[in-house]
Amino acid sequence: MRHFRISPSITNRKTDSLERYLNEIGKIDLLSPEEEIELAKRISAGDRAAADKLIRANLRFVVSVAKGYQDHGLRLSDLISEGNKGLIKASGRFDESKGFKFISFAVWWIRQSIMASIADNRRVVRLPGNQVVGITKAYRAAEVLEQRLGRFPTVEEIAEEMGISDEQAVDFLSHAPMSQSLDALLSEDSDTTVKDLIPNENAPAADQRLWQESLLVDIRRFLMIVSERERQIIYYYYGLFGYPQTTLDDMVFIFKLSKERIRQLKDKAIKTLQNSSKSALLREYLY
Incomplete structure (x- = not known):
């Protein structure tokens, strides 16, 4: 070469x-x-x-x-x-x-x-330099905490990790380009996410929004029944919760496994999910 x-x-x-x-x-x-x-x-x-x-x-x-x-x-x-x-x-x-x-x-x-x-x-909404730094730090803090906790952290946890107020964390996360940060719960005792605090004139009706939020929560719970590695493969394969959608070929690079082994783990996870009694959690969203 x-x-x-x-x-x-x-x-x-x-x-x-x-x-x-x-x-x-x-x-x-x-x-x-x-x-x-x-x-x-x-x-x-x-x-x-x-x-x-x-x-x-x-x-x-x-x-x-x-x-x-x-x-x-x-x-x-x-x-x-x-x-x-x-x-x-x-x-x-x-x-x-x-x-x-x-x-x-x-x-x-x-x-x-x-x-x-x-x-x-961005040309429509120009953010000051300190805001850009805050956004990137908030997202990195969320990444670190997710790896440490095994789940996406709450706003309170992200704020504590960064040493800033909850209000500042909400502000940074609401501007982050990754949709995963918008799904962060404000606290462990709350079902309200950062996304709920962002004004949106074209937002769906309240019942539709609640339906979407409920679906996201149930998807997270549903995926907890497979192993951590299988869950990550599913996240990458389907582009869930902020993970970039990734081909099996590229996942070879991430997981240091053969393409066939990654395919086996993906198929195993999907089969486990399909056969689980917890799949009933999601069936109601299909009708």
């Missing part, structure tokens, strides 16, 4: 150049967990070649994440360029001693970079 230059702006070209870029990165071998750890140690010692190798091996994941933001006003090539910036930042901050996979750490930086660019390029 001929050499190509890694750059945050590598995809800021015409469509045919983007296609060539996607073909090139598709040929790069993925890294084993052991290789990631070794590269991270070399990066800590100042080895630039190790950083380049780690970045190159994860460029495909940036594309997968970027595709989930295509309806926010930026071209895919621009989204990938911004995601690459986040990936480069992550490569210099990764600490392998904490036990995280690199991609689990890098995804926060990739999304933060993409989200900041989306917010900065």
Whole structure:
């Protein structure tokens, strides 16, 4: 494979150049967990070649994440360029001693970079710089807490994690581009979400809104009957709760499993869900 230059702006070209870029990165071998750890140690010692190798091996994941933001006003090539910036930042901050996979750490930086660019390029509603920073920090706090708690956190928990008031957290989350943050409960004792506090002249009738909220709650409960890994695969496969919709090919990169194994886990989860007595929770929404 001929050499190509890694750059945050590598995809800021015409469509045919983007296609060539996607073909090139598709040929790069993925890294084993052991290789990631070794590269991270070399990066800590100042080895630039190790950083380049780690970045190159994860460029495909940036594309997968970027595709989930295509309806926010930026071209895919621009989204990938911004995601690459986040990936480069992550490569210099990764600490392998904490036990995280690199991609689990890098995804926060990739999304933060993409989200900041989306917010900065909005023309209808222009947000000040400090608001953009607050939004990205709020979303990252939510990501950290979700991994720690095994569920999407409440507004109170996000506010406590950030050291800000509940009102500020609601403000940041209501502007976040990811729909998952809008479903955050204000507290564990409340059924009210951030989305409920956003004025919307075209909002559905109250009974329709309650129906939608009830469906979301039941979907979350329903998916708790499968394993955490199976649940994540379902989230990615269907693009649920803010996860970017991802192909089985790209999930190979995320889970470090073969495509066939991921397919087996997906099918197993779906079969478990279909055969569960709890499926009755959702049947009522189909009629």
